[in-house]
Amino acid sequence: MLGEVDVAMIVNRWIHLAAVIVAVGGTVFLRLVLQQTAGRTLSADQHDALRAAVIGRWARVLHVCIALILLTGGYNLYIMIGRHPGQPLYHALLGIKILLALTLFFLAIAITGRNLAFAKLRQNRAAWLLVNIALAGVIVLISNVLKSIPTGP
Ligand code: HEM
Incomplete structure (x- = not known):
């Protein structure tokens, strides 16, 4: 605390948002820009090698972002739950947000990794990337609502 300013919370939110920006921005760039452009300009072999x-x-970048989002999200959770006692709407929305975030992380890791168990998912990588972009949109909306719910007594 620095007077009324909660420095730890500000730094934590800053890192949470920075990691989200890099992860979601990178995914949007990959799916909507790079994939389209490479598909139009490269031969199949070149496209495979680039992919x-x-x-x-x-x-690698994604794994660092996910680790940071989980760490800072955990700290956010620890602090914010205490500031919203007896508020079922806050708790329910946070629970939904966490489930959606874990689904997003699972898909992101499965479609960028090499685990044989997820080979089927990787065959539809383009579609799952769109699913993840949509999930990120919903999660950011829920986070926005969470932030605008007044803290409890
Ligand atoms: C399990 C993982 C996560 C946990 C536990 C978590 C937890 C939290 C919590 C408790 C807050 C504070 C809400 C409030 O102000 O009342 C928050 C803020 C936020 N989170 Fe997460 N989060 C996670 C993952 C994500 C992901 C994947 C995204 C985006 C795709 C995201 C985007 C945001 C945004 C945009 C904010 C608002 C920050 C601000 O305006 O200061 N979070 N998060």
């Missing part, structure tokens, strides 16, 4: 290289690199 493998880009996904290999992107997976």
Whole structure:
């Protein structure tokens, strides 16, 4: 605390949002820009080689973002739950947000990884990327609502 300013919370929210921006922005770029452009301008072989290289690199950035989102989300949760006692709407929306976030993380890791168990998912990578972009949109909307629910007594 610095007077009325909760420095730890500000730094935590800053990192939470920065990691979200990189992860969601990167996913949108990958699906809506790179995939379309590469499909139009490269031969099938070149496209395959680029896809493998880009996904290999992107997976590393994504894993760091997911780790940061989980750590800062956990801290957010710990602090904010205490500020919303007896508010079922807040708790329910937060629960839904966490379930959607874990689904998003699972899909993101499955479609960028090499685990054989998820090979089927990777065959539909383009569709799952769109699903993840939609999930991110819903999660950001829920987060927005959560933030606008006044804290309890
Ligand atoms: C399990 C993972 C996550 C947990 C536990 C978590 C938890 C939280 C909590 C408790 C808040 C504060 C809400 C409030 O102000 O009352 C928050 C804020 C927020 N979260 Fe998450 N979150 C997670 C993942 C995500 C993901 C995946 C996204 C985006 C796709 C996201 C986007 C946001 C945004 C935009 C805010 C608002 C921050 C602000 O305006 O300061 N979160 N999160």
